[in-house]
Amino acid sequence: MATQPASSPTYRTAPSAVDALEKHLRENPQQKWHHPHPDDVSRSDIYAEDRWHPIFADLRARGPMHYVDDSPFGPHWNVVQHKAIQHVESLPELYSSSWEHGGITILSRRDDIPEEERFELPMFIAMDRPQHTGQRRTVAPAFTPAEMKRMEADIRQRTGEVLDRVPEGETFDWVDKVSIELTTQMLAILFDFPWDDRRLLTFWSDWAGDTEIAMVRDLDEYRQGILMEMGQYFQALWAERAGQEPRPDLISMMIHSEAMNNMSPKEFMGNLVLLIVGGNDTTRNTMSGIVHALHSFPDQRELFEGDASLIPNAVQECLRFQTPLAHMRRTASEDAELFGEQVKKGDKIVLWYLSANRDETVFENPDKLDITRENARRHIAFGYGIHRCVGARLAELQLRILLEEMHQRRMRIEVVGEVERVRANFVHGFRKMPVRMSRF
Structure with a gap:
């Protein structure tokens, strides 16, 4: 592992992103978001509160x-049907992902911030071709089938070690003990990040991925x-590796690529946020979603326990069932007709993957988990088209x-208390999940 730069001083004193937002809303009740439109x-x-299902079902209908x-x-615009989202995603020139037009989340540029003070982070998922192509191509070698095969034994060993530390018959938080720990370890390996500081990656991911925080100056x-x-912190790692031979970690890949070495x-920072949020929140929340879903559908848990081939x-x-990122956003680059509606240049188009996966x-x-579902692979939890994860x-x-x-290990995980979900419209997942482990 890498040598360790000075730890982030804020990490030692800062609240979590969600705690900071909820504290603000408690202290400023007049600022609670106003939602006058029924389709918002x-x-x-x-x-x-996990009550989005019927709202999107009505919109789809x-x-x-x-x-x-x-x-x-x-x-x-809210785009809520599976086929419609795929159509928009297949026209990246017409429906832009570029940060210069607004980027990939529902956030808008705030009018009360002068241009010179704007804090906008370009990243390759928020770029159009050709910039997107070159930068994506730089990091893609870290995720080839050959790399997956090379990493599998290490991932299996680390997963086993985490699961072997799970107490039997005692209540613990699955999110913290398993989901966060496994995904943070994986990120640390991908970046060759200082191991003892790996929880910084989770801390940064939570602050970067919460869209509503940006609504509070x-x-x-x-x-x-x-x-x-x-x-x-990452600049220190960059400087350390700049004079070294190319290595397979993501920072080294950036340093030694024409597309990214002059960022x-x-x-x-934008590409770091992309790789950290993309590598952390998504897998973390699906790891928690799997446990919650199997608990909620005992017949599917029984199938899983009886047949590992599933x-x-x-x-x-x-x-499909969890959909760890609820939406992505595009911006119309010109006037167009879309599904009978007149879309104007500059219009914001929000693609609700959460809804498409329940189409x-x-x-x-x-709305039922079915681990034998024949077309489960048709989910678009990873997106679609040139920006697929x-x-x-x-x-x-x-x-x-x-x-x-x-x-x-014949582990049966049962949810034994009230779960706490992420309060956000972008990252879709769990903050806390009290569980107890037994053997089947």
């Missing part, structure tokens, strides 16, 4: 896309400070190994 699904309470003219995130400025510290500090398909079904026209009984194979590998190692 940007409000985070429906995800924290009424059509593929719906215009919201008033929301805390500005006017936007003070919290947004606080977050900027945290991400600046992240950038400084500005903000572009470097595990590869179960991974795909759990990705009744694609998935029979979509570059680390999808690694996520699938981690999830498969987790289920295989749980099965080998």
